[in-house]
Amino acid sequence: MFLKCRKVVWALLIGTVSAGTVTYSIPASVPTSATPLDVAPVGISFEFFTFPSYFLNVSATNQCLKNFETLTGVWPPIRIGGTTQDRATYDPSTSAYVVYSVAAPTDAPASLTFGQSFMSLASTYAGNVVLGLNRAHDNISNTIAAAKVATAKMSNLRAIELGNEPEYYLTDDQPIATESGTWTPAIDAASQDNWDILVGSALSKTNIIQAGNSNSAPPTWGAAELIATENDTVQSYVYDYAHHNYPGGTISSLMSHSDISSNLAIFNDDIAAAATTGKDYVLGETNSVSGGGASTVSPLFGAALWTLDYSVLASSLGIKRTYFHHGTIGACYYCFWGRYDMGAPYYGAxxxxxxxxxxxxxxxxxxxSTDYAAYVVFDGAGSPLRVLLVNSDYYSSGTRGSETFVLGGLGGAASVKSKRLTAASANSRVDQGGNPTFGGQTFANETCVIGGTETFESTAVSGGTGSFVVGASEALLVYLQ
Structure with missing residues (x-):
């Protein structure tokens, strides 16, 4: 329903657009076409083999997650998975979280084992957890054994993934694909459907599988294609449908609002298909550039603006949760935090x-269709709560341009307050001294503790209308209540 009504909403809400100025009218009450929000739509994904280290050896992890909880009242959802979940074998005899060997600390293991303590550690997290387990090795008894431990130990378990990015199984020489000599979306769908039933029935749990988990752009390998193969029995075991997404590109193309819109539009049919089943659709693993990111893109402030705009637009399109991936510690340009430095994208999230x-x-x-994004959220009573304005014009040096957002429908208040997300340029990097600020505040390296004096800006309102200037490569959060 939302997708069908969206053009009507645009026609009602978009006013004049001219050079340097865009005009919108804030609805007095929530439109019927508005998209319901999850209580915590921004989540974190941890690469399977690195999960214990993120929680035991990286001091910023708990505080960075806590900062989100302070805002929402609930801990952000996390997902544990990735390429190494399909290299991992459950070993009930080991007391270690994970066991593997690598040539260098920044390498990902080609194979690993994990024990019950892995799930015990995951159970201590105060938020919901999606746990990825191995399907690629075609050892369903081992996966079921791990799943039984997870369901027994983890009261916070939201869902289990059965395999990660299966479209690569054949090229990765994974047994489930090589044993049959071929691997197609149809063959994978049949495999997923079978595993969903076998694992779900072994656990005596419905609504337990996060299905899909592919990375190739839909419709091939997408949720709509998978759903078409499912019967009612399979769907009874599915909790939600997930897809992965790494847009890539240059920093200017990544942060471009129109490019973000084009990128996310490829999921519209899958979102709609999931809705017909009554299940959520999520981005189960995503970030700026695949493979840990790119040094010229992922750690820059422009990627923070992408993270911000991308998260909110995804939510407005009906993507219930978005899990931003965190890979190998010490070799992860797109990570929100690490052992020593914060990442600029954390500010966007x-x-x-x-x-x-x-x-x-x-x-x-x-x-x-432009570089300028505007969103409004509504409270439970249906009243407008906040407005987000994003100017995704790429700014690197010289004179910084700006865009004026004229907002009508602001009510009878004489003024409204706002907080600005900004940095010296779209190319600013925290590890090179270029800290962004949000309302004048920053997040400390190593600890993720908020520092600085919170600063609000005030904008005069006359006749229910106010003008907000947002610089190139900046965003503004306007508070209406």
């Missing part, structure tokens, strides 16, 4: 969380 926190629904005000 934090502002996205701040914008959607406590809100019941979200609407995109713009049509996705």
């Amino acid at each position: 934090y502002v996205a969380t701040a914008f959607m926190a406590g809100a019941a629904a979200v609407v995109e005000l713009d049509d996705g």
Whole structure:
């Protein structure tokens, strides 16, 4: 219903567009086409073999997650999985979290084992957890054994993934594909359907599988294609459908609002297909550039603006949760935090969380065709709560341009307050001294503790209308209540 009504909403909400100025009217109450929000739509994905180290050896992890919880009242959802989940074998006899050998600390293991303590550690997290297990090795008894431990130990278990990015199984010489000599979306779908039933029935649990988990752009390997193969029995075991996404590109193309809109539009049919089953659709693993990111893109402030705009637009399209992947510690350009330095993208995720926190629904005000994004969220009573404005014009040096967002429908207040997300340029990097700020505040390296004095800006409102200037490569969060 949302997708069918979206053009009507745009026609009602978009006003004049001219050089340097865009105009929108804030609805007085939530439109019927608004998209309901999850209580915590911004999540974190941890590469399987690195999960214990993130929680035991990286001091920033708990605080960075806690910062989100402070905003929303719930801990952000996490997913544990990735390429190494399909290299991992459950070993009930080991007391170690994970066992593997690598030539260098920044290498990912070609094979590994994990024990019950892995699930015990995951059980201590205060938020919901999606756990990825191995399907590629075609050892269903081993996977079921691990799943039984997970369901027994983890009261916070949201769902189990059965395999990661199966479209690569044949090229990766994974047994489940090589044993048959071929591997297609249809063969994979049959495998998934069978495993969903076998694992779900072994656990005596319905609504337990996060299905899909492919990376190739839909429709091939997508949820709609998978759902078409499922019967009612299979769907009874599915909790939600997931896809992966790494847009890539240059920093200017990555952060471009119109490019973000085009990228996310490829999921519309899958979102709609999931809705017909009554199940959620999520981005179970995503980030800027695949393979740990790119040094010229992923750690830059422009990637923070991408993270912000991408998270909110995904939510407005009906993607329930978005899990940003964190890979090998010490070799991860797109990571939000590490042992020593914060990553600029964390700021974008934090502002996205701040914008959607406590809100019941979200609407995109713009049509996705320009560099300028505008969103509004509504509270549970249906009143507008906050507005997010993003200027994704790429700024590197020289005179910084700006865009004026004229907002009507601001009510009878004499002024409204806002907080600005900014940095010296789109190319700023925290590890090179280029800290972003949100409302004048920063997150400390190593600890993720918020520092600095919180600073609000005030904008005059006359006749229910106010003008907000947002610089190139900046965003503004406007508080209406």
